[in-house]
Amino acid sequence: MRATLDSKQSTSMPSEPGTSRYEDRRDRRDRRDRRSHEDRRKKQEPFEGPDRRSGKDRRTGERRAVRRWRIPIFAKLAIVSTLLMSLFICFISFIILWEQKQQFISQLTDFGESLVRIAGNNAADKILGEEDLVLFQLAKNLAQNEQVLFAVITDHKKIIRAHSRMENLGLAYQPPEKIMILQATGQVRKSIIRQQEEEVLYFETPVRYQNLKVGEVHLAVSQAKILKSLSDAKFFVLILTLVVIGLGILLSLGLSKYFTVPIRQLSETAKALGMGQFSHRVKTTRNDEFGDLAFSFNRMAEDLEVKEKIKDSFGRYVTPEIVDIILANPESQWMKGATVEASVLFVDIRGFTALSENKTPETIVDLLNDYLTRVTDSVIKHGGHVNKFVGDEAMAVFGAPAANPNHAQAAVRAALEIQDEIVELNRQKKMNGMKIGIGVGINSGEMLSGNLGSQKRMEYTVIGDNVNIASRLTKVAKAGEILISKKTFDAIGEKDGALRFEERGKAPVKGRRAHVTIYSVSRSKGEQYGDLQAQG
Numbered sequence: 001m002r003a004t005l006d007s008k009q010s011t012s013m014p015s016e017p018g019t020s021r022y023e024d025r026r027d028r029r030d031r032r033d034r035r036s037h038e039d040r041r042k043k044q045e046p047f048e049g050p051d052r053r054s055g056k057d058r059r060t061g062e063r064r065a066v067r068r069w070r071i072p073i074f075a076k077l078a079i080v081s082t083l084l085m086s087l088f089i090c091f092i093s094f095i096i097l098w099e100q101k102q103q104f105i106s107q108l109t110d111f112g113e114s115l116v117r118i119a120g121n122n123a124a125d126k127i128l129g130e131e132d133l134v135l136f137q138l139a140k141n142l143a144q145n146e147q148v149l150f151a152v153i154t155d156h157k158k159i160i161r162a163h164s165r166m167e168n169l170g171l172a173y174q175p176p177e178k179i180m181i182l183q184a185t186g187q188v189r190k191s192i193i194r195q196q197e198e199e200v201l202y203f204e205t206p207v208r209y210q211n212l213k214v215g216e217v218h219l220a221v222s223q224a225k226i227l228k229s230l231s232d233a234k235f236f237v238l239i240l241t242l243v244v245i246g247l248g249i250l251l252s253l254g255l256s257k258y259f260t261v262p263i264r265q266l267s268e269t270a271k272a273l274g275m276g277q278f279s280h281r282v283k284t285t286r287n288d289e290f291g292d293l294a295f296s297f298n299r300m301a302e303d304l305e306v307k308e309k310i311k312d313s314f315g316r317y318v319t320p321e322i323v324d325i326i327l328a329n330p331e332s333q334w335m336k337g338a339t340v341e342a343s344v345l346f347v348d349i350r351g352f353t354a355l356s357e358n359k360t361p362e363t364i365v366d367l368l369n370d371y372l373t374r375v376t377d378s379v380i381k382h383g384g385h386v387n388k389f390v391g392d393e394a395m396a397v398f399g400a401p402a403a404n405p406n407h408a409q410a411a412v413r414a415a416l417e418i419q420d421e422i423v424e425l426n427r428q429k430k431m432n433g434m435k436i437g438i439g440v441g442i443n444s445g446e447m448l449s450g451n452l453g454s455q456k457r458m459e460y461t462v463i464g465d466n467v468n469i470a471s472r473l474t475k476v477a478k479a480g481e482i483l484i485s486k487k488t489f490d491a492i493g494e495k496d497g498a499l500r501f502e503e504r505g506k507a508p509v510k511g512r513r514a515h516v517t518i519y520s521v522s523r524s525k526g527e528q529y530g531d532l533q534a535q536g
Helices: 037-043 055-060 073-128 132-143 224-274 289-314 320-328 361-381 407-426 465-476 486-492
Strands: 148-155 160-163 179-183 189-194 199-209 212-222 338-349 385-390 393-398 438-453 458-463 481-485 499-507 516-523
Touching: 073 132, 073 148, 073 189, 073 199, 073 212, 073 224, 132 148, 132 160, 224 289, 338 361, 338 407, 338 458, 338 465, 361 385, 361 393, 361 407, 385 458, 393 407, 407 438, 407 481, 407 486, 407 516, 438 465, 438 486, 465 481, 465 516, 481 486, 486 516
Parallel strands: 438 481
Antiparallel strands: 148 160, 148 212, 179 189, 189 199, 199 212, 338 393, 338 438, 385 393, 438 458, 481 516, 499 516
């Protein structure tokens, strides 16, 4: 069939096409469901616009480093809060125990000091009166307290006149060897001595009679009871600390969950939106900042879903590439007329009129849908886009609006694959012995691209003399044949050694005075496409 494009059309065209390049799309959907919302999310690569990265960009761009040990944020919050709580409790416990120890020691010191003073005040006349029995009873009474290790009363010659142990009476008193003095001034001298690996409080006071020193009183008080009380207190504080830490862990876990659950929901929603699942919503009833954030996320998802539905519906009438460019620049004159270097491919069924005779409309429609789907998939796979369908004829453009320096080679490769697909189509049982053959024409060069139409309806296309030549070559091509112009041949050059070109001479082209040099293209192995000959 004849192409409906004419180089004499003079309608002005709006914006310069975008220059983003669309790579290989191998899993393109079947045309019968090619515009479904779900299928677009699964198989169509997103456009490389300012608000979304392409699949290629996501694969090759900078990615977050993979960490072997990943600690969830709720665990981090729980650990940090528990650690802070533990440090705080330990600090408070240390202060309490230290203060308690100081109080115990102070009380014990006051106790020992009072005992030694009482003994000093009562022993003077007993020493002068040589009342040894009374002195012994006084020392024994001092030692009756379980915290007192020994009590000694000496005379002015350092002879023991009374001792809590009878065997030491009458001996010369030997003061402890290692003494750490705590207080040397005042009436009572306070020190610390070591006795059997234990630190003992040691008190000394002189015995005076009318300001005359007649003896001394020595008293040793054990700290074992205090240390035992402190040990019990430490154990109690430790148990209390563990209980509080356990409760703190539970509380911090609950608090962490309270904050991390909405964060995880927002993260899952963000991932779902990134994968194109715009129907995903954050489910929350919280009336706080997280609730406000979830509401904003849901509003954003709704807007994206509406935008995707618009894009999906719009894409049923406009090619995906044009939809992407429009959505990337919705308010600019994005299709202003411009001259581009591109290749145009036309494909047409040979003898379609005769083929469609005696066939039901349903059979013809199914055949055309299958045929055009295969053409569309092959074109998209090689980076082109199908510009329009006219009956059994399809027009595809390579290199516009997405620039491609290898547009000629891509067009030829797409044509070869289309011929392969037609061979495969003819082998299917549903054809019931019916076979079709197609002719393909390709031309490359400068052409005018942009919007064409009226204010109510416009379409993106390319026009010009080079477009018309490609259309004319399609009419010349036989079934199973691919014809290209010399411009396309020169554009490919030696880039693809897997192709075989055969010059067919010069052929007249309707509407042109000069003849056009044409070439047939096949793979280097000389495969043929179909066994059909040109039909009227």
